[in-house]
Amino acid sequence: MSASPQLDQEYLAQRQLKRGSAGWLLLAGLGVSYVISGDFAGWNFGIAEAGWGGFVIAAGLMGLMYFTLVLSLAEMSAAIPAAGGGYSFARQAMGPVGGYITGLAVLIEYAIAPAAIVIFIGSAVESLLGFNGPVVYAIFYAVFIGIHLAGVGEALKVMMVISGLAVLAILGTAVALIGDFNAELLFDIAPTDAAGASEFLPFGWYGVWAALPFAMWLFLAVEGVPLAAEEAKNPAKDVPKGIIGAMIFLLFTAALVVFILAGITGSEALGSSAVPLVDALNAAGNPQLATLVNVLALAGLIASFFSIIYGYSRLVFALSRAGYLPQSLSLTNKRKVPARALIIPGIFGFLASLSGEGDLMLTMAVVGATVSYALMALSHILLRVKQPELPRPYKTPGGVFTSGIALVLALVALTGVYAFDPRAFFYTIGLFIIGAAYFFLHSRNKLIATTAEEEFNLLAAAEADLEAGK
Template identity: 55%
Template sequence: MADGTQSRTPAGAAPPGAAPSPDAATDAYLERRTLRRGSAGPLLLTGLGVAYVVSGDFSGWDAGLAEGGFGGLAIAAALMGLMYTCLVFSLAEMAAVLPTAGGGYGFARRALGTWGGFLTGTAILIEYVLAPAAISLFIGDYVESLNLFGLESGWPVLLACFVIFIGIHLWGVGEALRFSLVVTAIAVVALLIFAGAAFTEFSAGSLDDIPVDHDAFGANSWLPFGILGIWAAFPFGMWFFLGVEGVPLAAEETKDPARTLPKAMAAAMAVLLLLALVTFVAACGARGSAAVNSVGDPLVQALQPDGEPTVWSRIVNYAGLAGLVASFFSLIYAGSRQLFALSRAGYLPRFLSLTSRRKAPYLGLVVPGALGFTLAAWSGDGARMLNVAVFGATISYALMALSHIVLRRREPQLHRPYRTPGGVLTSSVALVLACSALVATFLVDRDAAFIALGVYAVALGYFAVYSRHRLVAAAPEEEFAALAAAEAELSRD
């Protein structure tokens, strides 16, 4: 169970020269893999949930107008908002039951076994490794377009992003989450300023000004690309909410997680729903859906009716950089915690879960960061990497929703400090919509979907051949699953 590294035997565990007891070896293993508990309260967790997502309000979603028009994207965003709301309520229940850094992997591990846990954890890692890599490219583009310090987008800017922000995470989780909260607050205030300015120019007639494709089934001015356009717009409707499901990954660093996590997740989701509504409607209504369709900076364009910068558009432009930084920074955090939990339990190489004196998983931060920087500098294709991330996300959503259903049916007696409103019906809605969104990714970027499947195949090969035979039974998620198996055995007796 130990990872082969030298560690000091706890006092009294064994006489000098004797082999340490299994319990002492286990304690030494876990002692080197602990996070700083009690660092995050309700406000920091709510900020974390919004930070994961806020960059998606500034850009990305507008490409959905090219797939479904205003009406198609509106319906897609509403359905994806419903999916995330149902998923968040389902995850809140499971996070209160199992408040560990494993998050979705831990929930699926108990409900679906080791294979289900690994499938879920790998899908989450795909999302949280590729999304920051893509966002780093967008940060580079913003730095160049804003002419900040005369820098141009390129590998030096990308490297600076990873080095600076990973450095803050290595400093400590409390400091990192407070930094994230400040940057996120700036971005949210800017979105509200944008909405106030845009609604002064609002015209309902501008919403449906995209030309109609009369060959598409069910096409009209509100659905210019027909009924199928609604489905194709699903991945872009997700941009208003993508990442909020990562809040439970902070469980081991949270004060009173059983109470705090559900409240923070619900609060973050409420903020995101409001921001999505006002941002989407205000941007399309201020200048027209056609004008902000796939432009990269839809909020800026919405505030420039003559194409010339205004005071408000400049404010939003700079705030867009703050939104990107907030999401980049928080997604690095989420990826490191998921990698930490999978490594601590032996699903991935165990050395990746070692923590520093400041209780930060330093290799869990540095290794994904190095991989993300390499992918960003090598490919330069942020849109493709985000599409791969979305594909991984939808797989994890389906498996996490299924985990809630299985746990409710299989273990109704399990103590649940928080219970999902609507119970299994709520998680079933999330499951159906997640599967629909998964299929929709093939309509948008088939190559990205197959790239994600290729990564999945390699990871599953590693698990099947090697790591599933070397799991760490003392890891919290594994102990939780073992307890369930023991209780089931007793009930049969």
């Protein structure tokens, strides 16, 4: 789509987000909110695959992968502050095809994850109130999409409150349990005859490999902070501070739950627990706090559900505005909210939730995530090599060595999904094939610009015309 300035101006006028809505603290809160439900459940199943020692190794590797990726994203988000996040970085580095494949990988992650989370929310509601099912899923999708439609500032403030309650539950649990910690319980799983098996690694090195997807659940989706770049007050400073701050805090909460809970319930029991914080509090003789944490665990699930809906809407908005997806999806309303990008993926997510297979969908989301991580890390390397002159308000410590670590570990994590669940791996590859077919057969001829730089310049010029005409 090449056009006259009038068409450019009109096109952008219908596709504007509300700028200046979020400072770095709100962005850090967004990053924590994306992830916080992972501290409450899911990660602990990795202990059943690897034992406590094997899971600690897996979590350490995935923590390193996310930290190096976050440092790489901080640089790119400051240099290219666009709502597409990783898609925008990859398009700048690898052109339209690389940008689309990266965006598709993130979209698979962000579209599938809320469907899985709402199934877990339904289970939590059932344990508290005694009912569950499609009506519960529909209510949660409708209510939280509705809050997003009210405006980004309002939505992010609600999200901060919900996330704060979830964080309070984790910190309160850690304080209540620390006095009952028993290190001997960390190693109560008997060693098997697997290669490399020991008391520390009861399932050997294969167990570490299979536990990688569960270790990712402690950090999954923090990479979505740059999706808010166009709504930040000062993107070049706020996005790097926000995403790095969120990652440091998430490393802290991950260490709390991994180290303390197994020393209360024992690793064997923890590896099969549906509610690890609650079970640990009950094991320590604190049922009143366990009941409260059970309620606040629902807040953690809601926080991640709510914030990932925000993330997929901004990604769909960016992909649509660029022409990769139908351009009607990037239309914004009077509150400068991309309503269709919120509602239509939400309908698909609700339909997916009807399958009831939350674990399968989470694993599929991890496949999309690991592919996107590898491509985003590669984008950082290529941008350093191909565009050394690109203004970089923030520079990644260690440069391409840091992003190289993220690239290698992302590829290792991708193979870990295959080791755990080949079905999820191949289902997700099927989604990539469908998405790629749509691009090559249709949308590659609909792009509004041939390069990312051209697209950004076109949008910047059109926005300047709009501001001048006010």
